[in-house]
Structure formats: structure tokens, C-alpha cells
Amino acid sequence: MALLKILLAEDHHVVRNGIKLVLQSQADLSVVGEYDNGQAVFEAMEQSIDADLLITDLDMPIKGGISFIREFAQHYPHLPILVLTMLDDSRHLAEAFSAGAKGYLLKNIGAEELIYAVRRTSAGGQYLCEELSMRFVEQAIQEQHTKSSIATDPQYDLSERESEVLQLLADGYTNKEIAEQLFLSRRTVEGHRENLINRFGCRNTAVLIKRATGLGLLR
Structure with missing residues (x-):
């Protein structure tokens, strides 16, 4: 069985030890380097440490966050990055994957999910932890329900x-430009705009567009 060599970047000593214990409970996993900041990871790589995967927190001193992931991925594109963090918002998630991460886990996951994610990302796959995956599924279901409600609402x-x-x-067109595109009078376009504002219960066009976007009525 091939040994999977892991670099672990986590600035909290107790947390880092716990992760290490979970990983090294598996015969095929070995933590070959432990660091409390991103700069130390780069220094280890410059010393030609042999590794197959990097597990890293996002919130670390000296060198950390999305910029660390982006820089590491640029310098070592062959080495997958698995994020393990407390940050559960979609912005950090999207930025991490965009920067080059191959997986994103929350620190409240179980040992089995951590081990599975390590093996999957090291084999060339990608992974998003179950909690975040189900959260996105629930959001999609709610959005579908909202759209269904809109479809049956005469308003x-x-x-x-x-x-x-x-x-x-x-799209940012003026009443005059819309009139020219649709071959209508400017007065007719202004009438449609006012009717839409009144129907949606909005104060102005900007609020109308914001609400229509939220309701999924715009492409």
C-alpha cells in the first residue's frame, strides 16, 4: 500500500495534534510536516520536502488565507490543497476553490469524512463537506419553492x-433606448415601468430590479 504523505498547516496546537492523530490512525496516511503558518510551509517546500497533499486552515498568522492558497497553488500545482476551516460562508468557499483548493471542509466534520476527503483529493478529485453540500441543496430547494410560488401568483x-x-x-437601458429597441413610444415605456414599480410595491426602478432579481424574474 502506497503511503500518502501529508503537510498540515494549523496554528492551534491542540487542533493540529487532533487532526494528526486522526490521519495517522490510517496505515496509508502519514503527516510528514506540521506548521503553524503559511510561511513555514513554503520554507519546507524550498527544502524539497516530499509530500502528496496539503491540509491547511484559512485563518493563520504571517501567511494565510486565500492569498496563501493562491500562491501555493501557483508554485506547486501538482500538490492538492484541502482546506479545513471554521469559515462556513459561501464567499470563502468560492474564493478558496477559485484560488486552487481541491477540497473544503469544516472543522466539525467527523474522522471518517476527513479521511475520505484526503483520499479523494489526493487521487485527483474534489470534495465539499457534507454539511455545506446539504446547505446548498436546501437553498436550491427553497429557491425552487419560491419560483413555484411566483409562477402561480398573479401579481x-x-x-x-x-x-x-x-x-x-x-440591463441599464434608459426609457428612450428601450422605446427605440421595442418600437414603442417613450410614454408607453414609462407607463410599463410605473406599472411594474406599483405592482411590485417598490419605491423606484433600482428597488424594482433588485426585487425582480431576487425573485428570479431576470436572466
């Missing part, structure tokens, strides 16, 4: 012309 049953005007307003 949002727009005519084809109203939909066209709404979309062009969202």
Missing part, C-alpha cells in the same frame, strides 16, 4: 412586453 404574471421592459431596465 408576478407579467406580459411578454412587461418582461421585455423589465429585462432592459435591468
Whole structure:
């Protein structure tokens, strides 16, 4: 059985020891380097340490965060990065994957999920922890329910012309430009805009567009 060599970057000593114990409970996993900041990881790489995977926190002193992931991925693209963090918001998640991470885990995961994620990412795959995956599924279900409610609500049953005007307003066109595109009078376009604002209960066009976007009525 081939030994999978892991670098572990975590600035909390107790947490780092716990992760190490979980990993090294497996015969095929070995932590070959432990660090409390990103700079120390780079120094180890410069010494040609032999490794197959980096597990790293996002919040570390000296060198850490998304910038550390991006820089590491650029210098060592052959070495997968698995993020293990407390940060559970979509912004950090998206930025981490965009920067080059291959996996994203929350620190409250169980040992089995951590081990599975390590093996999957080291084999060339990607992984998002179950808690975040299910959260996105639940959001998608809620959005679908919202769209279904909108589809049956006469308040949002727009005519084809109203939909066209709404979309062009969202695209930044003026009343005059919309009138020219749709071969309508400017007064007619202004009438559609005012009707939409009133129907959606908005104060102005900007609020109208924001609400229509949230309701999924714009492309």
C-alpha cells in the first residue's frame, strides 16, 4: 500500500495534534510536516520536502488565507490543497476553490469524512463537506419553492412586453433606448415601468430590479 504523505498547516496546537492523530490512525496516511503558518510551509517546500497533499486552515498568522492558497497553488500545482476551516460562508468557499483548493471542509466534520476527503483529493478529485453540500441543496430547494410560488401568483404574471421592459431596465437601458429597441413610444415605456414599480410595491426602478432579481424574474 502506497503511503500518502501529508503537510498540515494549523496554528492551534491542540487542533493540529487532533487532526494528526486522526490521519495517522490510517496505515496509508502519514503527516510528514506540521506548521503553524503559511510561511513555514513554503520554507519546507524550498527544502524539497516530499509530500502528496496539503491540509491547511484559512485563518493563520504571517501567511494565510486565500492569498496563501493562491500562491501555493501557483508554485506547486501538482500538490492538492484541502482546506479545513471554521469559515462556513459561501464567499470563502468560492474564493478558496477559485484560488486552487481541491477540497473544503469544516472543522466539525467527523474522522471518517476527513479521511475520505484526503483520499479523494489526493487521487485527483474534489470534495465539499457534507454539511455545506446539504446547505446548498436546501437553498436550491427553497429557491425552487419560491419560483413555484411566483409562477402561480398573479401579481408576478407579467406580459411578454412587461418582461421585455423589465429585462432592459435591468440591463441599464434608459426609457428612450428601450422605446427605440421595442418600437414603442417613450410614454408607453414609462407607463410599463410605473406599472411594474406599483405592482411590485417598490419605491423606484433600482428597488424594482433588485426585487425582480431576487425573485428570479431576470436572466
